[in-house]
Amino acid sequence: MSDRRIITGLDIGTTKICTIIAEVSSDNEFEIIGIGFSPSKGLNKGIVVNIDKVSNAIRESVNKAQIMAGLEVDSAFIGIAGSHISSINNHGVVAVTGNEKEITENDISRVMEAAQIISLPAEEEIIHVIPREFIVDGYKGIKDPLGMSGVRLEVETHIVKGSSTSIQNLVKSVIRAGLEVDDIVLEPLASSKSVLTEDEKELGVILVDIGGGTTDIVVFHEGSIVATYVLPVGGNHVTHDIAIGLRTPISEAEKIKINHGTALPGESKEDKDYYIEVLSASGEEKKEIPRNLLTNVIEPRTMEMYEMINRQIYSAGPKDLTPAGVVLTGGASLLDGSALLAEEVFDLPVRLGKPDYVYGLSDVIDDPLYKNKDGKIPKAIFSTVIGLVEYGIENGTAEVKTNTTDKKEKQITESFIDKVKSWFKEFF
Numbered sequence: 001m002s003d004r005r006i007i008t009g010l011d012i013g014t015t016k017i018c019t020i021i022a023e024v025s026s027d028n029e030f031e032i033i034g035i036g037f038s039p040s041k042g043l044n045k046g047i048v049v050n051i052d053k054v055s056n057a058i059r060e061s062v063n064k065a066q067i068m069a070g071l072e073v074d075s076a077f078i079g080i081a082g083s084h085i086s087s088i089n090n091h092g093v094v095a096v097t098g099n100e101k102e103i104t105e106n107d108i109s110r111v112m113e114a115a116q117i118i119s120l121p122a123e124e125e126i127i128h129v130i131p132r133e134f135i136v137d138g139y140k141g142i143k144d145p146l147g148m149s150g151v152r153l154e155v156e157t158h159i160v161k162g163s164s165t166s167i168q169n170l171v172k173s174v175i176r177a178g179l180e181v182d183d184i185v186l187e188p189l190a191s192s193k194s195v196l197t198e199d200e201k202e203l204g205v206i207l208v209d210i211g212g213g214t215t216d217i218v219v220f221h222e223g224s225i226v227a228t229y230v231l232p233v234g235g236n237h238v239t240h241d242i243a244i245g246l247r248t249p250i251s252e253a254e255k256i257k258i259n260h261g262t263a264l265p266g267e268s269k270e271d272k273d274y275y276i277e278v279l280s281a282s283g284e285e286k287k288e289i290p291r292n293l294l295t296n297v298i299e300p301r302t303m304e305m306y307e308m309i310n311r312q313i314y315s316a317g318p319k320d321l322t323p324a325g326v327v328l329t330g331g332a333s334l335l336d337g338s339a340l341l342a343e344e345v346f347d348l349p350v351r352l353g354k355p356d357y358v359y360g361l362s363d364v365i366d367d368p369l370y371k372n373k374d375g376k377i378p379k380a381i382f383s384t385v386i387g388l389v390e391y392g393i394e395n396g397t398a399e400v401k402t403n404t405t406d407k408k409e410k411q412i413t414e415s416f417i418d419k420v421k422s423w424f425k426e427f428f
């Protein structure tokens with residue numbers, strides 16, 4: 001019986017919790033063998049506000065994926081977002097040790113440690129330390145200095161940090177759902193793995209993942225991350241405005257947005273006879289309204305969101321450093337006309353991004369909640385979870401599943417897992 005390398009990605013979003021179980025081949029290609037969705041509960045703007053609700057929703061999502069995959073998973077790579085996240089760039093420097101003056105792994109880990117020394121408030125924790133470039137004896141732009149000769153090794157890093165309480169509440173929710181945490185990954189960093197091309201990152205590009213409750217941004221200059229932001233706005237705010245503006249229940253507002261919504265007012269003026277049926281707030285009566293009333297609600301809110309994003313993009317540096325423009329992804333990027341409006345506001349080329357993978361998935365998931373007006377589940381909502389799997393493949397600590405019926409071997413594995421589980425429980 002062969003060993004199977006399994007990686008699980010768990011995207012705990014504000015609208016949906018999505019689990020993907022992937023089987024990784026020896027050449028690091030992967031195949032999705034299980035996928036599960038559950039409606040998100042207990043989160044507000046990307047932050048856990050009710051551990052029980054979140055862990056129940058996680059359990060539901062993971063169970064569905066496990067049933068599809070025909071196996072149980074013990075751990076997952078989980079995404080993190082929320083406005084408690086912030087980032088800074090830092091610098092580290094060390095002298096190269098050893099007689100040969102050849103840079104070793106030890107030198108690299110020492111310089112990475114040196115670059116982590118920042119004054120961190122007591123209530124914050126570091127989530128990622130991402131090397132942007134190494135500098136050897138003054139020569140910049142080195143991606144991998146291992147084995148190079150030199151006496152002075154420097155590194156420029158991008159450090160992502162977040163509130164300890166928010167991180168712990170997220171981890172607790174996952175553990176309470178019966179899973180261990182392989183690693184915590186910033187959501188836009190994960191999405192950038194599944195959506196951006198190497199060329200875009202080399203040229204300079206901005207990824208904007210607009211979800212339900214948060215908008216996650218990551219900026220690349222010359223192949224490296226220079227800035228990450230999480231803004232507390234997303235598609236749910238638009239839905240909320242529609243519910244108020246058209247006096248209709250939230251669930252109805254969501255359907256209307258997906259089926260008739262557009263961010264472009266010009267377009268709706270053209271089709272004057274476009275009327276839509278709207279359920280009254282009590283849910284008892286139906287009325288007909290012209291579509292431009294809907295557009296008049298959507299356009300200003302979307303514009304306001306894009307202007308907020310634009311201010312953040314500006315703060316990361318001049319726009320000519322990102323000639324590849326903006327890549328929009330996430331559920332709210334699917335709003336009709338979003339790319340055109342975004343181009344106008346950002347004054348940069350904009351394309352819609354989605355992971356290459358997931359073909360055929362809409363055939364296996366039959367959940368009306370996540371379907372678009374074409375009856376399919378859009379790939380753009382998988383950007384983060386597929387990226388989590390890709391991050392897991394690159395950064396290791398995957399599960400190895402042995403298809404064994406050998407009782408003794410099974411017992412050993414189980415007792416090892418119990419040990420790790422109890423360590424985790426002790427920790428929190």
Ligand SMILES: Nc1ncnc2c1ncn2[C@@H]1O[C@H](COP(=O)(O)OP(=O)(O)OP(=O)(O)O)[C@@H](O)[C@H]1O
Pocket residue numbers: 012013014015016017040046081210211212213214215234235236237239254257258261330331332333334335336372373380381
């Ligand atoms: N066709 C569509 N047109 C407009 N909006 C859409 C469409 N499809 C989905 N959305 C919106 O996308 C949002 C959900 O996106 P997504 O699944 O990426 O969010 P999430 O990952 O759960 O949330 P977050 O990343 O904020 O935690 C919802 O606000 C939903 O209304």
Ligand SMILES: [Mg+2]
Pocket residue numbers: 013014187211212330384
């Ligand atoms: Mg998301």
